[in-house]
Amino acid sequence: MNQCEFSERLSTYLDGELPEGQRAALERHIAACQTCVAELESMRRISGTLKAWDAPRLSMMSMARLHHAVDVESFSHLRRLALSLSSLAATLALVTVLWASQGGSISAPTAWERIAITPGASRADDVVAGTAEEVATAQWVVTDLAFGGADK
Secondary structure, X not given: OOOOOOHHHHHHHHOOOOOHHHHHHHHHHHXXXXXXXXXXXXXXXXXXXXXXXXXXXXXXXXXXXXHHHHHHHHHHHHHHHHHHXXXXXXXXXXXXXXXXXXXXXXXXXXXXXXXXXXXXXXXXXXXXXXXXXXXXXXXXXXXXXXXXXXXX
């Protein structure tokens, strides 16, 4: 790859899109820089090869099939997302129905849950008495959450 500062402008020059002042400066540079001359010739050969290439022509029917295939592929992702969201909604509806059929009430939190969620509780006795295991569990949860959880 050419490391010359003018190399970025060679393609624009070859396409005839460089402004007059920059074009004149680049032409003066090319007269003295063999690296840019070689790269410009390489670009000209590639451009000539592409111009000479006879690209296949698609019939109207083939073009229509190609467009249809692109359209189908474009909507397949949307279809998958819609199916996933529909499945999630159906699951939530089922859980809600099952929950409501069970009486629809939320059970009272256990002693360790009350200890763990009470802000400012320094001891288990500050909230409610529980078994030694419940108190230890609550203190572990509070400590673990206070220091960023187990994955930190």
